Amino acid sequence: xxxxxxxxxxxxxxxxxxxxxxxxxxxxxxxxxxxxxxxxxxxxxxxxxxxxxxxxxxxxxxxxxxx
Amino acid sequence: xxxxxxxxxxxxxxxxxxxxxxxxxxxxxxxxxxxxxxxxxxxxxxxxxxxxxxxxxxxxxxxxxxxxxxxxxxxxxxxxxxxxxxxxxxxxxxxxxxxxxxxxxxxxxxxxxxxxxxxxxxxxxxxxxxxxxxxxxxxxxxxxxxxxxxxxxxxxxxxxxxxxxxxxxxxxxxxxxxxxxxxxxxxxxxxxxxxxxxxxxxxxxxxxxxxxxxxxxxxxxxxxxxxxxxxxxxxxxxxxxxxxxxxxxxxxxxxxxxxxxxxxxxxxxxxxxxxxxxxxxxxxxxxxxxxxxxxxxxxxxxxxxxxxxxxxxxxxxxxxxxxxxxxxxxxxxxxxxxxxxxxxxxxxxxxxxxxxxxxxxxxxxxxxxxxxxxxxxxxxxxxxxxxxxxxxxxxxxxxxxxxxxxxxxxxxxxxxxxxxxxxxxxxxxxxxxxxxxxxxxxxxxxxxxxxxxxxxxxxxxxxxxxxxxxxxxx
Numbered sequence: 429x430x431x432x433x434x435x436x437x438x439x440x441x442x443x444x445x446x447x448x449x450x451x452x453x454x455x456x457x458x459x460x461x462x463x464x465x466x467x468x469x470x471x472x473x474x475x476x477x478x479x480x481x482x483x484x485x486x487x488x489x490x491x492x493x494x495x
Numbered sequence: 496x497x498x499x500x501x502x503x504x505x506x507x508x509x510x511x512x513x514x515x516x517x518x519x520x521x522x523x524x525x526x527x528x529x530x531x532x533x534x535x536x537x538x539x540x541x542x543x544x545x546x547x548x549x550x551x552x553x554x555x556x557x558x559x560x561x562x563x564x565x566x567x568x569x570x571x572x573x574x575x576x577x578x579x580x581x582x583x584x585x586x587x588x589x590x591x592x593x594x595x596x597x598x599x600x601x602x603x604x605x606x607x608x609x610x611x612x613x614x615x616x617x618x619x620x621x622x623x624x625x626x627x628x629x630x631x632x633x634x635x636x637x638x639x640x641x642x643x644x645x646x647x648x649x650x651x652x653x654x655x656x657x658x659x660x661x662x663x664x665x666x667x668x669x670x671x672x673x674x675x676x677x678x679x680x681x682x683x684x685x686x687x688x689x690x691x692x693x694x695x696x697x698x699x700x701x702x703x704x705x706x707x708x709x710x711x712x713x714x715x716x717x718x719x720x721x722x723x724x725x726x727x728x729x730x731x732x733x734x735x736x737x738x739x740x741x742x743x744x745x746x747x748x749x750x751x752x753x754x755x756x757x758x759x760x761x762x763x764x765x766x767x768x769x770x771x772x773x774x775x776x777x778x779x780x781x782x783x784x785x786x787x788x789x790x791x792x793x794x795x796x797x798x799x800x801x802x803x804x805x806x807x808x809x810x811x812x813x814x815x816x817x818x819x820x821x822x823x824x825x826x827x828x829x830x831x832x833x834x835x836x837x838x839x840x841x842x843x844x845x846x847x848x849x850x851x852x853x854x855x856x857x858x859x860x861x862x863x864x865x866x867x868x869x870x871x872x873x874x875x876x877x878x879x880x881x882x883x884x885x886x887x888x889x890x891x892x893x894x895x896x897x898x899x900x901x902x903x904x905x906x907x908x909x910x911x912x913x914x915x916x917x918x919x920x921x922x923x924x925x926x927x928x929x930x931x932x933x934x935x936x937x938x939x940x941x942x943x944x945x946x947x948x949x950x951x952x953x954x955x956x957x958x959x960x961x962x963x964x965x966x967x968x969x
Contacts, residue, residue, distance in 0.1 A: 436844055444843050445825050452837075455895055459841045462899075463813070464849070466806035471852045473859065480851065482858030487695060487916055488740070490865045492943030 431464070433457040500664075502527035504964065507573060507667035507721035514572040517561065521554035521572025521616070524667075528574045528618055532665045534968050538646060540638045541659035543579045543589055545619040550574060553616040567614030569724060576666040578654045579620035580627060580703035581607045581712070590703045591623040591653075593636050593830045594823055604701025605736065606670060606712050606729040613728045618666055621656025625835045627672060627705045628816065629653050630680050630905035631890045635832040639887055642684060643965035644931055648884050651684030653677040657715045658685035662932075662965060668716040668725050672702060674709045674812060676879075676909025679921035682715050683879035683934030686923040686960070688722045688951065689715040691909075693941045694916030695740040697726075698733035706815040707738075708854065709808060709913045718961050719922065719951035723747040726944065742942060750945035751952045756790030758950070760937075761872030764795050774883050778925040778933040783876065785957050786950075794872055799864055804911035805903070807853040807860075811914070814850040817842025834893055838902070861915045865940060874950055875938040879921045881907045884931040912938055920947040923960045932960075 433453040440446045440453070448456070502524055505513065513519040529547045536542055557572035580590045582600035589595050607617075622640040624633065632640040632655030640655035642648040643663040650659040654671025658681025661669050671678040673691035682689025690713045697712050704710060714725035727747045732739045762783060783793050817824070820839050828836060868875055882904065892901045912919045919938045927933055937947045955961050 439844055444821070446828070446840075446843070448840075452840075455837075456841055456844060458896055459899055460844045463806065463810060463841065463845065466802070467810055467849065467853065470803040470807055470856060470860075471849070474852055474856055475859070478855040478859055480854035480857070483854070483861065483916065484695060484738075484740075484858075486858040486861045487693065487941040490861065490869075490941050492940040492946060 431457050431461050436460070499527040499530045503531050503664040506718050507716055508718070508724055510667055511570060511573050511724070514561070515566065521557040522551065524572065525550050525554040525574045525616065525618070528665055531663070532618065535643070535663050535665055538967055539641050539643055539659050539663060541622050541640050541650070541656035541663070541665065542576070543591070543620045543622050543637055543656070546617060550616050550618045557614060557616065567612065569613050569728060570610060571614030573615050573667050574618050575610065575615050575668050576618040576621050576656075576660055577607070577670040578623045578657050578672060580623060580672060581670060582701040582703070583607055588620065588703065589637070590627070591625045591634050591637060594827055595703070600701070602701055605698040605733045607701065609729050621654075621660055621669060623655055624653035625832055626820070627653040627674060627677060627703065628835045628838050630676060630902060632681065633834070633887070633891065641887070642884065642931070643967045644686060645929065646967065647886050648931055649684060649887050649890055651681035651884070654681050654715065658682055658687060658689070661685070661687045661715050661717060663967065664964060668714055668721055670712060670729070671715050672705070673711045673713055673913065674705045675808060675913055676906045678713050678715060679879050679909050679919060679936055680905060682921040683923070684884045684932065686932030686934070686963070686965075687715055687717055688719050688923070688961070689713065689921045690722050690726060690944065691912065691919045692726065692730070692944055693740075693918045694913070695738055696742065696942065696944070697729055698736040698739050700733055700735035704819050706812040708811050708815060711913070719920070719948055719955055720748065720751060722920070723751060723948045723952070745945055747945050747948050750949050753949045754790065755786065755950065755953050758791045758874070759794055759872040760786055760791050761794050761796035761868060761875045763798050763875065763877050765798070775878065775927050775933045778927070779878055779935060782924040782935055782954070785954055789953055789957060796868055796872060796875065799860070799867055801911040804860060804914040805907065807856060808910045808914035810845060810849055810853040813839070813842030814845055815842070834898055837894070837898055857914065857916070864915055869940045873939070874943070874947060877908050877936050877938065879908060879934040879936045880905070883927045883929070908936070917941060918944050918947055920951050922951045922954060924958070925960055
């Protein structure tokens with residue numbers, strides 16, 4: 429389902445208390461669509477156990493041993 | 496070259512040694528910088544505030560201490576200047592913005608405190624993109640920062656003043672911050688060295704947040720050795736920033752002598768063979784040839800799709816910066832430049848689940864990347880910028896969806912590194928056909944800064960790009 433500029437306008441007003449012009453809402457609509465499209469493929473890799481804290485653990489697990 | 500210029504031409508580490516040996520005083524070095532700043536500032540606009548009197552007073556104190564045998568540390572008497580987002584108690588950090596212009600900090604950033612404790616002094620605060628949002632050096636509130644190699648071209652951002660001031664020999668080193676390339680891009684544009692460290696390795700306490708999961712404070716300097724000195728001082732755990740990693744202190748300068756024989760450097764096939772690189776490709780080929788001559792093995796590697804990582808970093812940055820700025824977006828929306836406001840706004844409309852998905856995938860993708868790339872090579876070589884340094888007018892995009900397109904182009908080879916949290920060192924490696932600097936970045940495994948410093952240092956020992964100075968003052 430496509431994101432519409434009307435949805436962006438309502439979210440801005442009702443969730444964030446920000447007034448946007450219709451033109452700006454249309455631009456944001458396109459940008460949000462693009463970001464969603466760009467990330468949707470990557471998000472398919474998510475496993476049920478994955479969580480943000482795994483990142484710090486991975487940094488330490490993969491630590492460089494200076495050669 | 497006059498006396499001031501000769502003193503200003505010294506590297507940070509050479510100056511620190513000269514001060515310690517009492518061959519040059521801190522006052523002489525500080526006066527040399529101030530004289531150059533007075534000439535350069537009208538052209539480069541790289542400072543937001545010049546603190547000449549305070550710097551000279553601190554320099555006099557440094558010289559007096561030295562005369563009594565008291566040496567504060569590895570940066571005793573060395574003049575530095577920093578991006579204007581590092582808080583100092585009772586002082587204003589503008590963060591390049593109109594909104595922060597009147598806010599007095601009630602604490603000092605840990606990294607600034609560590610530099611001061613090591614004896615450094617501060618010449619002033621440096622220009623930056625408004626709230627660190629922008630890869631070019633444009634700033635509508637304080638004026639655009641200009642590239643000392645060609646005033647019509649961008650300095651790069653968001654640590655614009657840090658890149659320009661160090662390149663122009665107005666300060667011996669500077670701190671910047673890197674959320675998607677904001678240290679490495681100005682370093683490459685201005686022909687200096689810049690380090691984005693492993694995520695969690697440097698304290699963010701007292702540093703204006705842009706995106707707390709991605710922000711990395713770090714040094715810019717003329718040589719890799721200088722950067723290693725600055726990094727040695729600022730690195731390490733901090734009780735005030737519980738996200739910093741508890742890693743033992745390392746002497747990064749001690750690692751600078753290692754031979755490169757047999758070290759494997761991976762070159763990303765897609766980036767170097769990209770058609771947009773044609774004007775600067777020969778410069779990168781020459782840099783790789785230098786590494787071959789030093790005994791390193793150059794291997795072509797195929798990376799996982801970095802565009803995915805860049806897109807996920809974008810989600811994190813947009814959501815976190817919308818959170819940081821949410822209150823001001825509601826109450827002081829008109830005090831943002833249009834470009835910056837529009838870059839923050841999209842974060843308000845991304846679902847929370849998408850943000851947490853992007854964070855949750857970080858560890859998984861980091862493990863996959865390290866397995867695919869760093870099991871076969873010791874460091875990855877990439878250009879820092881995918882294009883030659885553009886002009887200010889070419890990148891003066893104020894509205895609409897031209898902004899994300901321009902930002903994506905400028906940060907295409909840097910932003911994904913922040914998502915994976917890897918360390919990356921940008922090193923100057925020559926000039927394009929218009930005389931603008933070209934830089935490469937060396938990317939390593941987590942916590943491999945010592946290896947990256949050595950790789951960069953050996954390159955600089957074999958070349959002289961870092962010794963060339965822009966001639967912008969007639």
